[in-house]
Structures are given as structure tokens and as C-alpha cells.
Amino acid sequence: RLQVHSLMHENTAAALYYGIDRFDNSTTQFILFYNLGSSQLQVTLAKYNLGMKRFSKLSSKPVENIEVLAHASSTSTGGSVFDQKILGRLLQKTQERNPKAEAKLLREANSLKKKLSASKNVLVSELDFTFEREDFETLIQPEALTEPIDRVLEKANLRLDELTQIELVGGVSRIPKVQEVIKNKYLEPQTHLNGDEAMAYGSAVYAANFTEEVRVKPIWISDKLPYPIKARFGELRESVVFKELSNLGSFKKVSLNSDSNLEITLAAKYEDTFVDFVSYQITEVELLKKKYGVTPTILVT
Incomplete structure (x- = not known):
């Protein structure tokens, strides 16, 4: 049975793995990680520099700071x-x-997408026609590929000329048109990492910090919430307890009075909708009120 020590954003894991072998660690760098996968596009901006970390009262040394x-x-x-x-x-x-034929064609479509990344045209033998890369590229909307980059730069209040590098991860980022769109509007994207494995390697390195059996390069990393978190306290009230870009690892204390048992639900904002992801039950509230004759005050952390 595996013990969960932490949850980690996959782009943050890639950023950590990038930091292990960062060649120029004498200067401050701003690296944008562009992760285009099967179901979504995720963009993360990270700042790299050297910082002093104290390991004991008498010892401190520079470590990579992400x-x-x-x-x-x-x-x-x-x-x-x-x-x-x-x-x-x-x-x-x-x-x-019919569903069977369409399912077969969908598998063919997935195969064509990959083949057209390497070839200018591909023969679809069953339909007796040639699919051109140019035809595929007309199906790609450049605005959808760039809007999250603009948004992340705006959130971080960073100008394009301050951006050091765009690093591609995620298998779909290999499509030539995707790279062309990024290059034409921003910078020529780079691929220093294995786009399929970087996230797994980064999270493994992070997990190694929780054990004394494995020694890894000391790196200080801090992350942000990618979305706001809202708490709903039964029928009493609801409020945003963590804003977007709050520091991960932050704590919030909420005090409220209740005469009855209470369900507390946390929801994360996904696209334009808050989606519930966990609920907690506060029980025996009515017993406490009956025993002490006052409305209990509940402190939630």
C-alpha cells in the first residue's frame, strides 16, 4: 500500500525536474512550461534563481530556488x-x-495525428484518399494554443521580453503547427526534457525528499493554487477560503456557530464552475448543545 505524502501539479513536477540539470544557475530565469496533452492545455510559469538556505545554525549554502x-x-x-x-x-x-465504424475511424484519426507530425501526407487506404498535413493544420486554432500563455504572463505580471524560455512537455506539443504558432508569437520553443516522462521523474524526485534513504540535489520549490477554493458550511454560509495563486501549504481558520451537525464541502473552480471535490462531517454538535446549553462554536482549519 502506497502512502500519499503530497499532491503535485504535473507542470510543477516538470519544473522541478528541469531545475535538477539547469545549466545556467548563476542568473535568474523565467521558464514557461507548455504542456499540451490529450484532454487539455496547461501552462505554468516558474522563476529560477539561487537562494541561500540554512541547514543548521552554523551552516548555510546556495541552493536552486524554484x-x-x-x-x-x-x-x-x-x-x-x-x-x-x-x-x-x-x-x-x-x-x-454506425458506432462501430466511427470508433474505428476515431482510432484512425488518432494515428493520423501522430503520423502527420512526421510526414507531410498520409494515405488512408480504407477510404482511398491522402490526408495532407496542410489540411490537418487548418483544423488547429492558433488562438486556443496561445490564450493560456497570454493569461499566465498577465497573472505573473511578466513581459514577453522578460521570458527566458518556453519548454515543451506533453505528447501533443510535438505537432509542428503547435511549435510554429508558439515560435511566431513568442519564442522558439525548446525541448530539453522528455515530454512524456518529465512529470513522472519530477514527482519522483519530490517524493525522495520525504525519505532519508535517497539523497537528491537540494532544491527549494514553492507552488501556487491554479484555481480558487470555496468552502460551503451546510446552510450557514459559503465563501472563497483560498484565492487563485494562493501559496500551496497555506492554512485558513474559520470560526462559526451551529446548533446542529454540519457538512463542510470544498469546491474548486474549474473553467467557470465550482466543482465539489471533498466533504467533511462535523457530528455530535446537537449533543454538545444539549449538554452545555449553549450553541457550540466550531473552529475549522
């Missing part, structure tokens, strides 16, 4: 979105319409 400045994401683009758009083109070439 500060996540902002996150932004979008579900309007990604590998599955591209698959559906290619599927639409394939369906125009056939009269067959």
Missing part, C-alpha cells in the same frame, strides 16, 4: 480535440454511419 508564479489551463484544445476534428474530415469521405 518559484511557481502562475498557472493557466484550457480544455478547448488538446489531442482529443484534434482527433475529433480529423474524424469529422474522415466522415466526409464515407457514407458508413
Whole structure:
């Protein structure tokens, strides 16, 4: 049975892994991690510099310091979105319409997306036509690829000319059109990391800090909440307890009075909607009121 020590944003994990082998650690750098995956686009901006960390009363030394400045994401683009758009083109070439045939064509669409990243055209033998890379690229909306970058720079109050580098992670980032769009508007994107494995490696390095059996390069990392967190206290009230970009690891204390048992629900804002993700039950409130004759004050941390 695995013991969960922490939860980690996958882009933060990639940022940590990048920091292990950062070549120029003598200057402050701002690195933007562009993670285009199957279901969404996630963009994270991180600041790298050297900071002094005290290890004892008599010992301190410079360590790599990574500060996540902002996150932004979008579900309007990604590998599955591209698959559906290619599927639409394939369906125009056939009269067959049934779930089995469409499922087969969807698998073909996924394969075409990957092949067109390496080839200028691909023959679709079953439909007897050639799918051109140029046709695929017309299905990609540049604005959907760049809007989260603009948003994360705005959140961090960072100008484009202050940005050191854009690092690509995520398998869908390999599509040439994606890289072209980023290069034309911002900087030429780089691929120093293995885009499929960087997040796993980074989280493994982070987990190693919780054990004395594995020694890793000392790195100080701080992260931010990518979305606001709202708490609902039964029928009494609800409020945002953590704003977006609050420091991860922060605590909030809430005091309230209740005559009855209470359910506390936490919700995270996803896109434009708050989605519940955990609930806690405060019980025996009525027994306490009956025993002491006063309305109990509940302190929640």
C-alpha cells in the first residue's frame, strides 16, 4: 500500500525536474512550461534563481530556488480535440454511419495525428484518399494554443521580453503547427526534457525528499493554487477560503456557530464552475448543545 505524502501539479513536477540539470544557475530565469496533452492545455510559469538556505545554525549554502508564479489551463484544445476534428474530415469521405465504424475511424484519426507530425501526407487506404498535413493544420486554432500563455504572463505580471524560455512537455506539443504558432508569437520553443516522462521523474524526485534513504540535489520549490477554493458550511454560509495563486501549504481558520451537525464541502473552480471535490462531517454538535446549553462554536482549519 502506497502512502500519499503530497499532491503535485504535473507542470510543477516538470519544473522541478528541469531545475535538477539547469545549466545556467548563476542568473535568474523565467521558464514557461507548455504542456499540451490529450484532454487539455496547461501552462505554468516558474522563476529560477539561487537562494541561500540554512541547514543548521552554523551552516548555510546556495541552493536552486524554484518559484511557481502562475498557472493557466484550457480544455478547448488538446489531442482529443484534434482527433475529433480529423474524424469529422474522415466522415466526409464515407457514407458508413454506425458506432462501430466511427470508433474505428476515431482510432484512425488518432494515428493520423501522430503520423502527420512526421510526414507531410498520409494515405488512408480504407477510404482511398491522402490526408495532407496542410489540411490537418487548418483544423488547429492558433488562438486556443496561445490564450493560456497570454493569461499566465498577465497573472505573473511578466513581459514577453522578460521570458527566458518556453519548454515543451506533453505528447501533443510535438505537432509542428503547435511549435510554429508558439515560435511566431513568442519564442522558439525548446525541448530539453522528455515530454512524456518529465512529470513522472519530477514527482519522483519530490517524493525522495520525504525519505532519508535517497539523497537528491537540494532544491527549494514553492507552488501556487491554479484555481480558487470555496468552502460551503451546510446552510450557514459559503465563501472563497483560498484565492487563485494562493501559496500551496497555506492554512485558513474559520470560526462559526451551529446548533446542529454540519457538512463542510470544498469546491474548486474549474473553467467557470465550482466543482465539489471533498466533504467533511462535523457530528455530535446537537449533543454538545444539549449538554452545555449553549450553541457550540466550531473552529475549522
